[in-house]
Amino acid sequence: MSNKNKSTLHEKKGVSQPETTSKLSAQKIKLNRAKKNSVNEFVDKILEGNITFLSRAITLVESTNAKHQQKSNEILEQCLPYANNSVRIGITGVPGVGKSTFIEAYGRHLTSKGKKVAVLAVDPSSSVNKGSILGDKTRMEQLVTDKNAFIRPSPSGTSLGGVAQKTRESIILCEAAGFDTILIETVGVGQSETLVHSMVDFFLLLKLAGAGDELQGIKRGIIEMADAIVINKADGDNEKNTKIAKVEFNRALHLYPLKESKWQPKVLTASALKNIGITEVDEMIQQYFELTKANNYFSQKRNDQNKYWLMSTIERQLKDNFYTNPKIKLALDKEIKNLENAKTTPFNAAKRLLKFD
Numbered sequence: 463m464s465n466k467n468k469s470t471l472h473e474k475k476g477v478s479q480p481e482t483t484s485k486l487s488a489q490k491i492k493l494n495r496a497k498k499n500s501v502n503e504f505v506d507k508i509l510e511g512n513i514t515f516l517s518r519a520i521t522l523v524e525s526t527n528a529k530h531q532q533k534s535n536e537i538l539e540q541c542l543p544y545a546n547n548s549v550r551i552g553i554t555g556v557p558g559v560g561k562s563t564f565i566e567a568y569g570r571h572l573t574s575k576g577k578k579v580a581v582l583a584v585d586p587s588s589s590v591n592k593g594s595i596l597g598d599k600t601r602m603e604q605l606v607t608d609k610n611a612f613i614r615p616s617p618s619g620t621s622l623g624g625v626a627q628k629t630r631e632s633i634i635l636c637e638a639a640g641f642d643t644i645l646i647e648t649v650g651v652g653q654s655e656t657l658v659h660s661m662v663d664f665f666l667l668l669k670l671a672g673a674g675d676e677l678q679g680i681k682r683g684i685i686e687m688a689d690a691i692v693i694n695k696a697d698g699d700n701e702k703n704t705k706i707a708k709v710e711f712n713r714a715l716h717l718y719p720l721k722e723s724k725w726q727p728k729v730l731t732a733s734a735l736k737n738i739g740i741t742e743v744d745e746m747i748q749q750y751f752e753l754t755k756a757n758n759y760f761s762q763k764r765n766d767q768n769k770y771w772l773m774s775t776i777e778r779q780l781k782d783n784f785y786t787n788p789k790i791k792l793a794l795d796k797e798i799k800n801l802e803n804a805k806t807t808p809f810n811a812a813k814r815l816l817k818f819d
């Protein structure tokens with residue numbers, strides 16, 4: 463924590479000569495700017511739970527500017543010791559399943575219990591269209607005005623891996639700012655679920671009841687990752703179908719061996735729109751945390767996730783460095799020509815390129 467160096471300029475306010483005054487105000491502006499920009503100031507404010515500074519720090523995290531990245535790295539390192547006191551919940555499901563409506567209902571349930579909830583997103587399309595999920599915050603009308611909630615749309619990035627890294631770093635900042643429950647929304651349409659799964663403690667899959675075809679089109683991988691399936695829109699005419707779907711999903715989940723967490727994934731039904739079943743979902747999630755904290759799986763999983771992110775960041779960085787090196791680009795073009803002319807094998811070409819400096 464920084465020692466806030468309160469300016470003594472106020473004490474000198476009585477100075478009357480214009481030259482000295484302008485010198486002083488220039489000094490004051492400089493001092494203010496330095497203060498505004500200082501890493502310690504950021505850290506102090508974040509730890510106080512100041513949302514403006516939290517948002518600004520996340521903006522630094524998301525920036526591609528090298529100076530901003532340097533600063534955000536320093537802020538992150540200082541915030542890290544204060545950042546482990548939360549639960550991280552991933553929420554996925556196909557577009558239209560009701561993720562935003564569910565997060566609004568669940569988030570409000572949590573804040574009514576005195577929790578502080580941060581909502582982040584990982585959106586595979588955000589590198590293309592600057593973020594869509596959570597982009598429109600008005601979809602969470604009530605949560606967005608809740609003083610115990612913080613909603614941040616998906617960062618945009620050059621790759622999904624980059625977006626995921628930024629989200630992971632934002633989680634740390636939110637936790638340091640006192641948010642004890644982090645909800646991470648992602649669209650259930652591709653690799654993003656795997657990435658979100660590797661940054662959360664609990665992974666929730668939202669589903670809709672279909673007409674007898676519950677298990678069709680469901681990716682085996684997602685079912686395997688899910689700690690719970692919540693069948694949403696269990697209201698009105700849909701209620702009967704929901705009951706059938708629940709039996710089907712339960713059967714499907716029981717086909718998998720018991721997870722390392724020793725948690726048997728559950729199937730619940732809810733209506734996010736009508737606020738039905740949300741308490742039950744919360745109770746189930748709390749049971750999961752009780753179990754996995756007692757059997758140490760919770761901390762073991764976080765350690766494993768850290769290792770995974772270390773390795774995947776190294777891989778990504780090595781790859782980026784390699785392919786953006788202009789000398790390597792030239793050598794690569796040459797080797798491709800050699801391949802086309804049958805002058806070398808892919809393996810020998812790769813060996814030469816990897817030794818290239």
Ligand SMILES: Nc1nc2c(ncn2[C@@H]2O[C@H](COP(=O)(O)OP(=O)(O)OP(=O)(O)O)[C@@H](O)[C@H]2O)c(=O)[nH]1
Binds near residue numbers: 556696
């Ligand atoms: N009947 C009913 N409708 C719901 C329920 N939950 C959400 N909806 C409606 O379903 C539509 C989609 O809801 P969203 O919350 O925007 O769904 P989403 O999964 O966030 O959608 P994307 O942002 O496109 O991924 C909206 O019209 C909601 O009002 C529910 O429990 N019951």
